[in-house]
Amino acid sequence: MTDATTARLNEWANKQTAAEELIPLTGRLYRENDVLLTLFGRSLLNKSVIGMIKAHRYARHFLGEDLDIEVTLRIVRALTELDLGPTRIDLGRLIQKQQNQSDSVEDFLSTELASVAGTNGQDGAVRDIVLYGFGRIGRLLARILIDRAGGTGMRLRAIVVRKGSDDDIVKRASLLRRDSVHGKFDGSIVVDEEANTIQANGTLIQVIYSNDPSQVDYTEYGINDAVIVDNTGKWRDEEGLSKHLECPGASKVILTAPGKGDVKNIVYGVNDAAILEDDTVMSAASCTTNAITPVLKALHDKYGVRNGHVETVHSFTNDQNLIDNFHKGSRRGRAAGLNMVLTETGAAKAVAKALPELRGKLSGNAIRVPTPNVSMAILNLNLENATSVDELNGFLRETSMNSELRNQIDYVSSPELVSSDLVGSKRAGVVDGLATIVDDDRVVVYVWYDNEFGYSCQVIRCVAKMAGVDVPAFP
CATH class of the missing domain: 3.40.50.720 (NAD(P)-binding Rossmann-like Domain)
Structure with missing residues (x-):
């Protein structure tokens, strides 16, 4: 066995040891302090040893290299000493910020988390x-x-x-x-x-x-x-x-x-500021509206959207028939597992309820396909300002990492990605960078979304805000 091989094996063993210590610390902070630890948006709660190590490999998308799990362990040990109250902490971003400062880890954390340090045990609304x-x-x-x-x-x-x-x-x-x-x-x-x-x-x-x-x-x-x-x-x-x-x-x-009439349609991350304390009825909109609106907002804010068409390739749902039979809706009576079914979607128009500046600018249609979960929205847009594939993808990637929409938008760049790989995604939509098409001011952006779980995560965010139990997030 070469020295290099031995070094790699020792490095792996050290990662395992650190992960084994991290797991109970992460769980204890959550149970006893209501502190949820994430790594660039991905929860570390209930991870296995391998899952914890893989989460640190995921950090290379943000840092260009794996995040050192032993650095994370040192930070988490320090967090356990602060008697924190309810909060959400992104360790990846926190470590990035700490490494750019000369303070010790302990001093940095005490300053950064001063508003929630020492607050555990205070009565919180449930x-x-x-x-x-x-x-x-x-x-x-x-x-x-x-x-x-x-x-x-x-x-x-x-x-x-x-x-x-x-x-x-x-x-x-x-x-x-x-x-x-x-x-x-x-x-x-x-x-x-x-x-x-x-x-x-x-x-x-x-x-x-x-x-x-x-x-x-x-x-x-x-x-x-x-x-x-x-x-x-x-x-x-x-x-x-x-x-x-x-x-x-x-x-x-x-x-x-989607709510009708005067019911507020909320896409969390886009217009959740419209949730007021005295609101008693609201809607979390649809899965498709949640998938496309954050991406459309980012594109509109950066480049301006003149107009466009949204085509969704959507997994079949329970309102379709398994075999050909009567259905009050057009085409949905045909066997869902055997056909692509062209149908309507109100998602493109519904975007305007969360993003009024795009009212009247988008058309839309949907094709139901024989898969049980994970859908795709194809955004065919005419922009106010020209761009390029590299510039547009770079912007969307940066948006997914470091913007206020980072919990709604994800970005992937894999030549082998297929729909089943996105099952369980917690983001509202996932931009497929390798599929992006740009011709001056005409762009086509492909957005995957887990129309069940990703949407459910958005609903939970809305429920928490409506319930008045939002907790602070750092950094």
């Missing part, structure tokens, strides 16, 4: 969350809330569904436990049929059966001042959604579909 409907989005929201239980200022208290069978709760729990697209639930699930509860890890979820959103008394279950997340899409205007607010214990409602 908001009850109820999921009304438990389909694809509802179950993913449940997974996210359960995974972050005790660490978001939100706790999942109940799901409300129509009873479908005598063993309904068993079936609901099974669908939460196993998912053909997103994989098995990470943890244990225990069903109490007599009490109508599902205990998922440390979260006790009451299952409530109701056919009408106005007929539930949440206070009977100890639920108060709850935010109701309506995942059914059945009621989309203010009058329909306000039915939820007739229930004792419910105070706000958010829709996981």
Whole structure:
């Protein structure tokens, strides 16, 4: 064995040792201090040893080289000594900032995190969350809330569904436990049929059966001042959604579909400043609107968008037929697994609800394709200012790393990337840099998006802000 080989093996062993120490420290900071650690936007919570090492390799997209995991470990050790209150800390950006200063790690952290240091143990608001409907989005929201239980200022208290069978709760729990697209639930699930509860890890979820959103008394279950997340899409205007607010214990409602009429459509990161304390009804818009609006905002702010067309290549959804049969919608009655189905999308026009400056400038259409998850939006745009492929991609890459939209926009540049690689993406949209086309002021930008999980992450961000439990983020 050569000296170089021995050195590489020793380096790997040192990384493993550091990762093994990092994992419990990361978990303890989250459980005891409500501190969520990320690395350039990617959560370090519940990572395996290999996952922790891979997260540090991911840092090369930002730094040009791997981030030294032993440096991260030193920072995290210092964080455990600060008795921090609820916060989100991006270790990658924090380390970048610290290395540009001459202060010691300890002095730097004390100064940088002064506003939350020594605040652990102070009473923080915890908001009850109820999921009304438990389909694809509802179950993913449940997974996210359960995974972050005790660490978001939100706790999942109940799901409300129509009873479908005598063993309904068993079936609901099974669908939460196993998912053909997103994989098995990470943890244990225990069903109490007599009490109508599902205990998922440390979260006790009451299952409530109701056919009408106005007929539930949440206070009977100890639920108060709850935010109701309506995942059914059945009621989309203010009058329909306000039915939820007739229930004792419910105070706000958010829709996981495009809202109609005067309902605010929020794309987090773009127009979430429009969420006001006294708002009681709002929408988190659609998955496609969430995927394209942040990218369109970035492009419009930088180059100006004169007009354009958005074509979405969208995975089939549950409102299509598995085999040819009657459907009230055009073409959606044809077998979803066998056909590309041309259909309409309101996402292009809906962009204007979050980004009024693009009103009337975009058209759109959609093609449903035989894949169960992950979609793509093709933005064919005419810009006010000319650019080049390298300049445009460089701008979008930088936006994904160091802008206020970094939690919404991701950027990839891989010649082998396909849709299934994006399952589980936490960003609203992922720009495929190798597909970008530029001809002077005409550009085509390809944006992937996990139309289930990526969108669910956006919904959770909206819920947190509507619930008033946003926590500070550093740096």
